[in-house]
Amino acid sequence: MGLSSKLMVPTTLFIVLSLSLTITHVQSNGEGFISVQIFEKGLDFAKDLLIDKAVSSIIPLQLPDIEKTVKIRLIGKVHILLSNITINQVDIASSYVSTGESGIVLVASGATANLSMRWQYSYTTWLIPIAITDKGDASVQVEGMVVGLTANLENQEGKLKLHLLECGCHVKDISIKLDGGASWLYQGVVDAFEAKIASAVESSISNKIREGIIKLDSLLQSLPEHIPVYSIAVLNVTFVDNPVLSNSSIEFDINGLVTSKDAVLVSNHNHKGWKGSFSCSSLAKMVQISLQDDVFNSASFVYFDEDYMHWIVDKVPDQSLLNTSGWRYIAPQLYKQYPNDDMNLNISVSSPPIIKVAKDDIDAIINLDLTIYVIDAGQVIPVACISLEISTSSSAEIMGNNLAGSIRLKDFTTYLKWSEIGDLQIHLLQPYFPWWHRNLDYLYQAIVHAEKL
Numbered sequence: 001m002g003l004s005s006k007l008m009v010p011t012t013l014f015i016v017l018s019l020s021l022t023i024t025h026v027q028s029n030g031e032g033f034i035s036v037q038i039f040e041k042g043l044d045f046a047k048d049l050l051i052d053k054a055v056s057s058i059i060p061l062q063l064p065d066i067e068k069t070v071k072i073r074l075i076g077k078v079h080i081l082l083s084n085i086t087i088n089q090v091d092i093a094s095s096y097v098s099t100g101e102s103g104i105v106l107v108a109s110g111a112t113a114n115l116s117m118r119w120q121y122s123y124t125t126w127l128i129p130i131a132i133t134d135k136g137d138a139s140v141q142v143e144g145m146v147v148g149l150t151a152n153l154e155n156q157e158g159k160l161k162l163h164l165l166e167c168g169c170h171v172k173d174i175s176i177k178l179d180g181g182a183s184w185l186y187q188g189v190v191d192a193f194e195a196k197i198a199s200a201v202e203s204s205i206s207n208k209i210r211e212g213i214i215k216l217d218s219l220l221q222s223l224p225e226h227i228p229v230y231s232i233a234v235l236n237v238t239f240v241d242n243p244v245l246s247n248s249s250i251e252f253d254i255n256g257l258v259t260s261k262d263a264v265l266v267s268n269h270n271h272k273g274w275k276g277s278f279s280c281s282s283l284a285k286m287v288q289i290s291l292q293d294d295v296f297n298s299a300s301f302v303y304f305d306e307d308y309m310h311w312i313v314d315k316v317p318d319q320s321l322l323n324t325s326g327w328r329y330i331a332p333q334l335y336k337q338y339p340n341d342d343m344n345l346n347i348s349v350s351s352p353p354i355i356k357v358a359k360d361d362i363d364a365i366i367n368l369d370l371t372i373y374v375i376d377a378g379q380v381i382p383v384a385c386i387s388l389e390i391s392t393s394s395s396a397e398i399m400g401n402n403l404a405g406s407i408r409l410k411d412f413t414t415y416l417k418w419s420e421i422g423d424l425q426i427h428l429l430q431p432y433f434p435w436w437h438r439n440l441d442y443l444y445q446a447i448v449h450a451e452k453l
Contacts, residue, residue: 032240032253033298035290040248042286047097047106058208061087063115063200070192078123082138082193085117085200099245103152103165111147113201115140119178137179142201144172149209153250158225158238160252162217169205171198233258233302256291258299260306296355309349324374333422334383338374346371350387361393363410369417384419388412 038046063085072078093110120135149167153160174197176190226234236255244251303309313322320326322343328335346369353366368388374381391411416424 032255033292033294034237034254034256035251035288036254037249037251037288037290039285039288043097043099043248043250045286047095050106051092051095051108054208054212055090055092057212058205059087059090061204061208063087063204066193066196066200068192068196072123075123076125078121080119080121080192082197083118083120085115085197087113087115087201087204089114098247099250100247101245103150104245104250105148105150107146107148109146111142111145113142113145115142115197115201139177139179140197141175141177142171142198143174145201146170146172147205147209149213151213153243153245155239155242158240158255159223160220160239160243162213162220164210164213167206167209167213169202169209171201174198174201228261229258229299232261232306232308233299234261256295258295258302260302293355293357297352300352300355304349304352309353311347313345313347331384331421331424334372334374337421338376338381338383342375344373344375344380346373346382361395364392364394366390366392383421384424385417386414386424387417388414 065081065083066085067079067081069077069079090111090113092108093112095106095108097107098105117138117140118135119138120133122131122133124131147169150165152163152165154163155161174194176194176197223237225236225238227237229235236257236259238255240253240255316322318326322345324335324338324341324343327343348369348371350367350369353364355362355364357363366389368390370386370388371382372384372386374383389411390409392407393410394407
């Protein structure tokens with residue numbers, strides 16, 4: 001295996017991949033270090049998704065039975081029962097969503113619905129002393145239906161509470177088609193039940209909206225307050241303050257700081273004053289997520305404090321580098337004391353990486369100690385330590401469904417920290433480390449490969 005550590009890929013992803021996003025600057029506000037802003041296009045997408053989900057969840061929708069005694073000319077009183085009234089299909093012609101001080105308004109208009117039902121009637125006359133009955137099927141077409149709701153979001157102890165302020169459904173017109181039955185029956189059903197059927201549709205759909213809001217609120221309440229970040233840390237995703245509703249967007253602030261798994265806050269490190277942030281969004285914005293420096297630096301401190309930022313390298317592209325014979329000109333004393341012995345390199349981050357947001361990039365400064373070990377007669381012996389300071393810059397962009405980015409090396413310095421094998425010709429080491437000196441790609445790929453093993 002090329003590398004070994006307590007935690008390899010998570011730490012490297014934090015150091016390297018967390019640098020690859022587009023930059024903006026925002027002012028820190030309160031305790032929210034992650035800001036999520038949903039724009040008009042994102043609201044439309046969410047609206048269409050919710051409508052499709054709502055329609056699929058209520059179909060088929062059973063309405064309560066309707067019965068009534070009506071007076072039919074020339075016949076007298078007739079008892080009519082409509083049963084098994086079922087909405088089988090709903091089609092939405094258009095819809096819109098708006099946000100503002102009044103809340104979130106969602107309206108679906110020009111909707112149609114198809115219903116099926118069973119009809120049954122009975123009556124008696126003075127001429128015929130026994131009851132006369134008949135029954136059959138019917139279909140109902142609902143036209144011009146408008147469904148709307150107004151809701152609001154409130155922060156309650158770090159969770160989002162969804163309040164339904166008002167909702168309603170209005171049916172403009174219905175048409176009824178009876179299969180079978182006398183001609184008088186059709187007009188009797190239309191006259192007596194048209195308004196009742198419309199009212200039943202309006203009431204049932206409104207009730208389903210209320211039930212749906214309760215379920216959606218329950219889902220919001222069940223969202224976790226912390227998300228595990230591998231085995232040692234958690235990301236605080238509790239909401240901060242109430243969502244901000246503007247004319248075309250909704251903005252949420254999330255705490256966003258990383259803490260150790262035992263929930264001990266990294267308060268021994270100073271996060272105050274870090275105002276830089278970066279955002280990740282597409283050109284045609286649906287959602288924009290902005291993160292302040294504090295998010296990355298809090299993770300940096302946790303991983304460093306938990307001693308997870310170190311790796312053992314025992315395989316490199318040029319394997320001769322990990323044998324003392326390859327060092328005979330760089331460190332003659334090393335080869336003299338340990339001829340043809342294998343070696344490994346212990347890479348340890350010596351201080352928490354510092355990540356700062358610049359105008360167009362995210363900059364990071366990473367201090368490493370590279371300790372050289374010789375494997376002699378089964379013993380692992382430390383012989384020298386080289387300190388490195390790596391300064392990087394990164395940027396990224398969203399291309400379709402992919403996140404593309406680059407990491408650039410701004411500066412790379414080394415010096416000998418201590419040695420048991422005399423002086424090292426540090427300048428001769430750089431050709432052996434082109435993967436560091438150019439862009440850190442090897443370090444990342446090696447650690448990913450080691451984690452897969």
